[in-house]
Amino acid sequence: MSKARTSLVRTGFVHLALIAYTLVALFPVFLTIINSFKDRASIFRAPLSLPTPSSFSMIGYDTVLRQGDFLTYFQNSFVVTIVSIILTLLFGAMSAFALSEYRFRGNMMLGLYMAIGIMIPIRLGTVAILQGMVAAGLVNTLTALILVYTAQGLPLAIFILSEFMRTVSDDLKNAGRIDGLSEYAIFFRLVLPLVRPAMATVAVFTMIPIWNDLWFPLILAPSEATKTVTLGSQIFIGQFVTNWNAVLAALTLAILPILILYVIFSRQLIRGITSGAVK
Amino acid sequence: MSDAEISDALEVAPIRRSRRWHILVFLFPAFVVYTVVMILPLIETLRLSLYNVVDNQPAFVGLNNFKVLFGDERWAHDFWNALRNNLIFFAIHMCVQNPIGVALAALLSLPKLRFVAFYRTAIFLPTLLSFVVVGFIWKLILSPLWGVAPELLSMIGLKSFFAPWLGRPSTALITVALISVWQYVGIPMMLIYAALLNIPEEVIEAAECDGITGWSQFWKIKLPLVLPAIGIISILTFVGNFNAFDLVYTVQGALAGPDGSTDILGTLLYRVFFGFQLQLGDRSMGATIATVMFLIILTGVSFYLFIVQRRIRRYQF
Numbered sequence: 001m002s003k004a005r006t007s008l009v010r011t012g013f014v015h016l017a018l019i020a021y022t023l024v025a026l027f028p029v030f031l032t033i034i035n036s037f038k039d040r041a042s043i044f045r046a047p048l049s050l051p052t053p054s055s056f057s058m059i060g061y062d063t064v065l066r067q068g069d070f071l072t073y074f075q076n077s078f079v080v081t082i083v084s085i086i087l088t089l090l091f092g093a094m095s096a097f098a099l100s101e102y103r104f105r106g107n108m109m110l111g112l113y114m115a116i117g118i119m120i121p122i123r124l125g126t127v128a129i130l131q132g133m134v135a136a137g138l139v140n141t142l143t144a145l146i147l148v149y150t151a152q153g154l155p156l157a158i159f160i161l162s163e164f165m166r167t168v169s170d171d172l173k174n175a176g177r178i179d180g181l182s183e184y185a186i187f188f189r190l191v192l193p194l195v196r197p198a199m200a201t202v203a204v205f206t207m208i209p210i211w212n213d214l215w216f217p218l219i220l221a222p223s224e225a226t227k228t229v230t231l232g233s234q235i236f237i238g239q240f241v242t243n244w245n246a247v248l249a250a251l252t253l254a255i256l257p258i259l260i261l262y263v264i265f266s267r268q269l270i271r272g273i274t275s276g277a278v279k
Numbered sequence: 280m281s282d283a284e285i286s287d288a289l290e291v292a293p294i295r296r297s298r299r300w301h302i303l304v305f306l307f308p309a310f311v312v313y314t315v316v317m318i319l320p321l322i323e324t325l326r327l328s329l330y331n332v333v334d335n336q337p338a339f340v341g342l343n344n345f346k347v348l349f350g351d352e353r354w355a356h357d358f359w360n361a362l363r364n365n366l367i368f369f370a371i372h373m374c375v376q377n378p379i380g381v382a383l384a385a386l387l388s389l390p391k392l393r394f395v396a397f398y399r400t401a402i403f404l405p406t407l408l409s410f411v412v413v414g415f416i417w418k419l420i421l422s423p424l425w426g427v428a429p430e431l432l433s434m435i436g437l438k439s440f441f442a443p444w445l446g447r448p449s450t451a452l453i454t455v456a457l458i459s460v461w462q463y464v465g466i467p468m469m470l471i472y473a474a475l476l477n478i479p480e481e482v483i484e485a486a487e488c489d490g491i492t493g494w495s496q497f498w499k500i501k502l503p504l505v506l507p508a509i510g511i512i513s514i515l516t517f518v519g520n521f522n523a524f525d526l527v528y529t530v531q532g533a534l535a536g537p538d539g540s541t542d543i544l545g546t547l548l549y550r551v552f553f554g555f556q557l558q559l560g561d562r563s564m565g566a567t568i569a570t571v572m573f574l575i576i577l578t579g580v581s582f583y584l585f586i587v588q589r590r591i592r593r594y595q596f
Binding site: 092099114212259 | 321427465
């Protein structure tokens, strides 16, 4: 009896600690979102209260949508992120398949070579990347960003995907070969569908740093037409520092897509981190 | 397909198989993109650090750029300041982020705890936000103009403790580092949580049979078993911290104020390479700083791969 009670008390403390930290983690985001829907006076008078009918105001969003070209920014971010992910997954899966399936000279060296990029950040080559993009006439284009992000995503994608491809049964692939499937068909029709869960994990891992990156948009594509959401909101907020409604609304707009995607993919992401990444 | 084509294919097939072109086709795109966009620029950057403009002509200057960076009056102060700040930035991460991560993971992995999925999801959320969002949110919260931080502190009776932390040279770096910790604590939490779940039941049961439970079980059994995960987290943090840029740029601007007190290597590289306000961009010195960052990261990663990882005992179950 007393043992049951102490364990109940202990569970209570555990929940208390976890709830406290959850509040610390969520409060700033919550605060930003509720205040973006209030008028200026209420933001300052009662920052912690929810918007009420009397304090509700969309003036911040109004300013953001009129002054900043957020629609373009969102479109740019989507294009860059999605195309980079597709290229990373396709190219990454192809070479992961080659590295894990075939024996050829230099296989291991090539695997190590591709793995350098897992630890060494691509940012360190920025000086020469910019030079190269200038020479290729790609500055201020989304192509430049897509190329950089694809190169950035490939090492980890190849690493994770080749681990998974080793688990695909050889019998299945050999059965395909006996049935006269070409190596390409074996890859696209037999192996790819089987590693789909790993592809989803890689997609989520690649997506977050691309969507959130500030460095490369700032250096390679800062023009108005090619700004991404991250850069766009950075500059917009810098210009509207004193307009708190607009700043809070811009922040909320930048949070929302991630929030929505997280609600959809959180299980996939967390499973990916807790299973694949550690091993 | 016509007969001719089929017989063609039959004749060509054995030759193709021996050449195995498909391996090349599979490897080619990734290899080219990775090499051209990542490896070659990296090598070119390392090479540029050995060159500088002399009499309007690019010329090979050996290690002179490094000598200037480490010793010249105009550069050395900024460089050593940034390096020192970066080390402090990393130390704060190691001392705050890892213990909190381990503690949260230990709580989450308690058996039969409810709402674990909710806590996990909620605590991991900030990790996904961009530095821009995180930086500005905290800038607003900590701003003395908006009464949020003082109001919250007065709730727990610490109102007098409040100060414009981001605006003071003595506290700005610590504050920025803590914001970064707040954002990234989800990663150590998740990795250690996974490692804790991977400890097999038998090990825990054996410990319980020997009377090792509760705290001593955590310290003597579980913590040693998750050391490899803590090693991975440390090296990830190291690499992340030594090329960090976005958060400082967002919160304190490119000058990393107040008075350079939050300047780290990433912001220094940006200012030197790109120029800021009156300072002109300098490609050679930018490449030199990038090379120094590369060497620091390479040293850290090699230290981890060749020394730490070999010393840590791995337990195979």
